[in-house]
Amino acid sequence: MQLHISTYGTYLHVKDAMFDVRRKGEDGKVINATYSAEKVTHILLATGTMLSTDAVRLAMRHNVDIVFIEQQGDPIGRVWHAKLGSTTKIRKRQLEASLGPDGLRWVRSWLLAKLDNQLGFIRSLKKHRPQHADFLDDKLIRTEALALSINTLASATGSATCVADVADTLRGLEGTAGRLYFETLSYVLPKEYQFNGRSSRPAQDAFNAFLNYGYGMLYGKVEKTLMMAGLDPYVGFLHRDDYNQLSMVYDFIEPYRGWVDEVVFRLFTAKKVNKSHVSEVSGSKTGQSLNTDGKSLLVNAFNEFMDNDPIRYRGRNLVRSHCMQLDAHQFANELIGKTGGLPDLIKL
Structure with missing residues (x-):
């Protein structure tokens, strides 16, 4: 699966060795959703969102691609693993x-x-x-x-x-x-x-x-x-x-x-x-x-x-x-x- 995170203020971090996405709902209450690193293939983070270094490390360990994008979808950059995996071969x-x-x-x-x-x-x-x-x-x-x-x-x-x-x-x-x-x-x-x-x-x-x-x-x-x-x-x-x-x-x-x-x-x-x-x-x-x-x-x-x-x-x-x-x-x-x-x- 791909995680496409674009809602302003959304925070991606790690909880119990899983990706945890935290954001505020329309009523102001905090909403959390967790995803197994083994099932995530790509993470897209739009401007106005945040992530922790622990989330970056977990992504790199599981060869999960992290791409930073503008709100309209244009790519800004990406996080490269020290070992690029299949991307280098591609x-x-x-x-x-x-x-x-x-x-x-x-x-x-x-x-x-x-x-x-x-x-x-x-x-x-x-x-x-x-x-x-x-x-x-x-x-x-x-x-x-x-x-x-x-x-x-x-x-x-x-x-x-x-x-x-x-x-x-x-x-x-x-x-x-x-x-x-x-x-x-x-x-x-x-x-x-x-x-x-x-x-x-x-x-x-x-x-x-x-x-x-x-x-x-x-x-x-x-x-x-x-x-x-x-x-x-x-x-x-x-x-x-x-x-x-x-x-x-x-x-x-x-x-x-x-x-x-x-x-x-x-x-x-x-x-x-x-x-x-x-x-x-x-x-x-x-x-x-x-x-x-x-x-x-x-x-x-x-x-x-x-x-x-x-x-x-x-x-x-x-x-x-x-x-x-x-x-x-x-x-x-x-x-x-x-x-x-x-x-x-x-x-x-």
Whole structure:
């Protein structure tokens, strides 16, 4: 199980060789809950919470991962055991995989999952917009062809032996698919919300401003997910290893970008977005960004979508944040030749 401790003032310490979590209830009375160190796999502590050094020692003895996070979930740091256990092996295998055929296999799976999700979203649009059937069919056919090209280029039977052999071509195919996808989203939006392709730093329209902020939130969630699974967020397979670049975050995030797209698209098609949610950006580059009201609207909708709206995933009813964690654990386990599922999560 995972202990997710985020309530302000909650104190984690040790009692009878067990983790003891102490906090005040709404009535002001102290509430205690104890957990066996043998059953806990991860401890997440948000800002405003506390733990004792005895709790740290107990965690280290039982190879329990301790991660410190911001209240919104972005990781701050973690406690490393003097003996890192499987984390060292995971990161070593991650680096080895980045240079060989295993990395290419994972990149292929992530990109194909991303395109498959985009295709699924376009098909769902077609069901409710028969007047756009010809336009949407064209985008579906062209995107399916791009997915086939990615699959062929990066398959085990291809001539490439590592990501570096085909990285530029893969990025080109992915980029073309993205252009078709966002052309589709713009085309079916109400005219007042339509936009001219993806733009960032800054966004040139309200839709892209919402997308940019949403992707930023998702980056933080993916980084935390990778860290919790023992993976290195900086050692990527497809994205370049530039200084301080979270290359694996940018790789691993690909299948999940569609969740941000869906949340933003719903807000716009439901006409919940208006001019009061964005502000003009001035300076060397002009554009638009979310203001306080816009951020509040998106954050609430995105968190609800990620953490309170379960979906059927691999035979289990899981919220989307847990789906990502399950995938990250599977990725880490496969790197070291193990299989495993998602540990239980207890929020405190």
